[in-house]
Amino acid sequence: MRGGSVVEAIAQPYAEALMSLAQGQNLVERFGSDVQGLLDLLTQSEDLREFLANPLTKGEDKKAVLRSLLTEQVHPYTLSFLLLLVDRRRILFLEQIGKHFQALLRKLNQVALAEVTTAVELNEAQQGTIREKALQMTGARDVELNIAVDPDLIGGVIIRVGSQVVDASIQGQLRRIATRLSSSTV
Known part of the structure; x- marks a missing residue:
């Protein structure tokens, strides 16, 4: 164990x-x-x-x-x-x-936990947008945001709700572009 x-x-x-x-x-x-x-x-x-x-x-x-x-x-x-x-x-x-x-x-209150990683601090409007996206992803009554700032993301946001991940970060986009480029040269 x-x-x-x-x-x-x-x-x-x-x-x-x-x-x-x-x-x-x-x-x-x-x-x-x-x-x-x-x-x-x-x-x-x-x-x-x-x-x-x-x-x-x-x-x-x-x-x-x-x-x-x-x-x-x-x-x-x-x-x-x-x-x-x-x-x-x-x-x-x-x-x-x-x-x-x-x-x-x-679980009792039907509240989902969304772990959010951003490159910069989020304002209230941005948090509201992320909360709405997480509500759509889960169907929960409410969403609790756990926000962490990671400047290495360069920009954008990563949202994790349970096993679901939405990577809208610039770092993630660069990683996807690099993967596409490396697979197309093979």
């Missing part, structure tokens, strides 16, 4: 349990907001991520930090879930659990 699949096998049941709790308590949107905040916090703080993942740090110390950081920010059930992850020595998988939870939430 590969390392990624081991992480998946651990993270998925916890994400499903959190979703089950959220649905049972009618707190799905609140938990979704809590999970997004946690993922943002982990992205912003390398120190926190390393602290939580460190196997030498005592569980009580991790719990104390989580309580001090999050008691006022997250629902008490979310905090209890995090403390349970510490007790079970699964807190180091928090990011993966959160991403699985978000995927479950998108």
Whole structure:
């Protein structure tokens, strides 16, 4: 079993349990907001991520930090879930659990995730156009955009929704032209 699949096998049941709790308590949107905040916090703080993942740090110390950081920010059930992850020595998988939870939430709400790579920042109108294209591709009720800027694209955009890819980048066009030219000279 590969390392990624081991992480998946651990993270998925916890994400499903959190979703089950959220649905049972009618707190799905609140938990979704809590999970997004946690993922943002982990992205912003390398120190926190390393602290939580460190196997030498005592569980009580991790719990104390989580309580001090999050008691006022997250629902008490979310905090209890995090403390349970510490007790079970699964807190180091928090990011993966959160991403699985978000995927479950998108599925529940019929929201597609469009991963967009562009050469430059997009304005609101451009994002709206991409959102419409992704809606057409998926038939979902809504689309969540995850936008990354990659100047190597030179210009244009690459949109990934599930297994579908639309490559409208200049780099992609140049690659297609090069392929056509190389195949025509053979």
